[in-house]
Amino acid sequence: MSTARIHPSILSADFANLERELQRIHTADGVHVDVMDNHFVPNLTLGKPVVEALHKVSELPIDVHLMIEDADRWAPEYAQLGVDSVTFHVEASAAPIRLARELRAAGSKAAMALRPATSVEPYLDMLGELDMLLLMTVEPGFGGQKFLDLVLPKIRRARAAIDGSGKPIALQIDGGVSRDTILRAAEAGADVFVAGSAVYASPEPSVEIDVLRNLALGAH
Numbered sequence: 082m083s084t085a086r087i088h089p090s091i092l093s094a095d096f097a098n099l100e101r102e103l104q105r106i107h108t109a110d111g112v113h114v115d116v117m118d119n120h121f122v123p124n125l126t127l128g129k130p131v132v133e134a135l136h137k138v139s140e141l142p143i144d145v146h147l148m149i150e151d152a153d154r155w156a157p158e159y160a161q162l163g164v165d166s167v168t169f170h171v172e173a174s175a176a177p178i179r180l181a182r183e184l185r186a187a188g189s190k191a192a193m194a195l196r197p198a199t200s201v202e203p204y205l206d207m208l209g210e211l212d213m214l215l216l217m218t219v220e221p222g223f224g225g226q227k228f229l230d231l232v233l234p235k236i237r238r239a240r241a242a243i244d245g246s247g248k249p250i251a252l253q254i255d256g257g258v259s260r261d262t263i264l265r266a267a268e269a270g271a272d273v274f275v276a277g278s279a280v281y282a283s284p285e286p287s288v289e290i291d292v293l294r295n296l297a298l299g300a301h
């Protein structure tokens with residue numbers, strides 16, 4: 082593995098100034114947009130109109146993380162907006178293979194997320210349907226939580242399976258990523274890192290992104 086991509090989460094940004102908040106992360110590799118519905122997780126953020134507005138002004142690829150019930154019904158509508166990738170939670174999908182195919186058919190990359198306590202093993206045979214696998218390193222719902230080290234073995238197993246597949250599937254982690262945790266996640270095999278509070282709490286978010294990326298690259 083020779084890459085480390087940093088996707089700041091705008092969950093920790095100033096929602097009254099999202100365009101300006103995008104400019105503050107211009108050194109990033111993508112922007113992570115957390116959509117929460119108050120059902121799949123106990124928090125409510127934003128939906129399609131805001132994703133569409135961000136897409137119009139963002140120079141960075143948009144990575145939509147859907148934390149919503151009934152992903153089969155709603156996720157394709159996000160893919161149709163022209164964003165780079167749409168991530169649905171496997172726990173919220175009745176037919177993840179069909180959904181991943183629909184996302185690709187709608188023109189976006191297809192990504193699937195697992196909560197920290199969801200095993201990756203049942204899904205290894207469908208990795209080829211995905212452009213990215215997201216392993217949550219906190220319980221989804223809120224920014225600013227502590228990184229769960231108990232996910233590290235799952236990251237290692239997913240990395241081995243992705244390498245074995247020979248396919249260019251990204252392995253993203255999300256939650257609690259900071260200067261203190263990014264190296265061990267990278268050593269376990271993650272290559273796309275979502276960081277919300279660590280980036281936006283910094284006085285210089287664009288510099289913090291470079292610091293995090295360099296720390297992750299130290300694992301290679």
Ligand SMILES: O=C(CO)[C@H](O)[C@H](O)COP(=O)(O)O
Nearest residue numbers: 221222224225256257277278
């Ligand atoms: O999906 C998420 C929460 O469900 C966020 O992307 C994540 O929590 C980022 O925030 P932080 O880096 O502060 O943990």
Ligand SMILES: [Fe+2]
Nearest residue numbers: 115146255275
């Ligand atoms: Fe997220």
